[in-house]
Amino acid sequence: MSPGNPTDIAEDVFSQDDNIFANRQLLNIGHVPNPDRIVGRDDEIRKLAEQLRGAIDGHAPDNVIIYGKTGTGKSLVSKYVMTRAQETAESAVSIGTVYLDCSEDNTETQAVSSLARRLNQQDITGTAVPPTGLSTAKYYKHFWEIIDAQFDVAIIILDEVDLLANDDLLMKLSRAEEADKVDCHIGIIAISNKIQYAEDLNERVKSSLRHKELFFQPYDATQLRDILQNRTDAFQTDVLTDDVVPLCAAFAAQEHGDARKAIDILRHAGKIAYKQGAKMVTEAHVREAQQYAEKDRFRELIDGAPTQAKTILMALAELSLNAEAEAFPTRKVFEQYQLICKQIGMDELTERRFRDILKEQAFLGIVEIHKKNQGLAGGVNLENRLIEDPEIVKDILREDNRMNGWHD
DNA sequence: CCTCCACTGGAATGTGAGGCGT
DNA sequence: ACGCCTCACATTCCAGTGGAGG
Numbered sequence: 150m151s152p153g154n155p156t157d158i159a160e161d162v163f164s165q166d167d168n169i170f171a172n173r174q175l176l177n178i179g180h181v182p183n184p185d186r187i188v189g190r191d192d193e194i195r196k197l198a199e200q201l202r203g204a205i206d207g208h209a210p211d212n213v214i215i216y217g218k219t220g221t222g223k224s225l226v227s228k229y230v231m232t233r234a235q236e237t238a239e240s241a242v243s244i245g246t247v248y249l250d251c252s253e254d255n256t257e258t259q260a261v262s263s264l265a266r267r268l269n270q271q272d273i274t275g276t277a278v279p280p281t282g283l284s285t286a287k288y289y290k291h292f293w294e295i296i297d298a299q300f301d302v303a304i305i306i307l308d309e310v311d312l313l314a315n316d317d318l319l320m321k322l323s324r325a326e327e328a329d330k331v332d333c334h335i336g337i338i339a340i341s342n343k344i345q346y347a348e349d350l351n352e353r354v355k356s357s358l359r360h361k362e363l364f365f366q367p368y369d370a371t372q373l374r375d376i377l378q379n380r381t382d383a384f385q386t387d388v389l390t391d392d393v394v395p396l397c398a399a400f401a402a403q404e405h406g407d408a409r410k411a412i413d414i415l416r417h418a419g420k421i422a423y424k425q426g427a428k429m430v431t432e433a434h435v436r437e438a439q440q441y442a443e444k445d446r447f448r449e450l451i452d453g454a455p456t457q458a459k460t461i462l463m464a465l466a467e468l469s470l471n472a473e474a475e476a477f478p479t480r481k482v483f484e485q486y487q488l489i490c491k492q493i494g495m496d497e498l499t500e501r502r503f504r505d506i507l508k509e510q511a512f513l514g515i516v517e518i519h520k521k522n523q524g525l526a527g528g529v530n531l532e533n534r535l536i537e538d539p540e541i542v543k544d545i546l547r548e549d550n551r552m553n554g555w556h557d
Numbered sequence: 558c559c560t561c562c563a564c565t566g567g568a569a570t571g572t573g574a575g576g577c578g579t
Numbered sequence: 580a581c582g583c584c585t586c587a588c589a590t591t592c593c594a595g596t597g598g599a600g601g
Contacts, residue, residue: 256585256587258586259585259586279577281575281576281585281586282575282576282577283577283578283585284584287577287584457588479564479565498590499590501565501566501589502590504564505589508566520565520597521598522596522597522598524561524562524598524599525598525601526562526563527562527564528561528562528563528565528597529563529564529565529596529598530564531564558601559601560600560601561600561601562596565594565595567592567595568591568592568594569592570589570592571590571591572587572588574586574587575585576583577582577583578584579580579581579582
């Protein structure tokens, strides 16, 4: 490529024919495929539908807690069954449906606020719900009024419930009917990837929730292959070499059967091929994409994180690279953190706060923490280890402007 | 089975921003 | 304009923890 004037370059890029992708949307993460494209989840769909059965006649549906690792189709199946229920309901029965991602609204107030606003149809209820500013109790009041005015049954999906700060929301939702707050029946589908979630629940919540449980097993390599095969029409005909799909499936199966990951890799492979102006997507593209997807996943995890959290991770990465050990006591990491703070001219947090942030990172799956007891003179301490390759972590953290002042 | 140590993590409290109702 | 609410983030204080080694 000869260095020409910028206008030509831009034109080149824009006018480049897309000879790889036909319909890229099919590979987007949030994309809900047609039912005939949902692979290997027939059992799960049937079981979930049985729980919601009551709803279509206007009775109370059962509450369900769904377990399964990421990318096993939990959200997909729930959304699908929920919409089907709404569509097939008796004409006299009006069903309201909401999907709430608790990782976004992770406090009780935010969650009710979102639920109320999403279900509210102003022309029927005549009220508007402000996004913030009200007390929690008022949001509940709004919410009860809204569902009562509009629906016979409300089905609520709470995705990633384990990220909710406490159980109060579940408690109040499941108690609403007995407490005569509402006439509308409420069905809750709670989705969690922590198996012990229900065990950790408050006894009172458990008894009023009276939930059924549903487990989603990871996809096996064959199912992953089918899933990908079902989406190959995102590409132009005959651009995928034969080993592309099986290889993507194999990479994802190695992890834990994560369909999202499989699709991610496939999409990236396509993008890479496109960028290179290749005619076909090959095995090499897939291998490159796999590495890229790894970085991407991590970048997504920490992108929105506050600078303090990033600095803490940087400290841990730095230690991992320079020392022979893999895991480090909190004190050590804190000292390294203080060092970095000084260099980039950032305020230092107290050690107590530092510990909390580090623990948050563990919850997010970025670091791993083990308790260690040195006995007589050592006392109790925690050992922190980066899960991701420290090189990758460092690379990505360096993308943050605040880290510019940092050099080793 | 008891002791001992240094770190852990719960609780109380403060600050500042965002936003509603009157 | 004012009072009142919640939430996010941070600090301060300190009782509790738990396994190696006696």
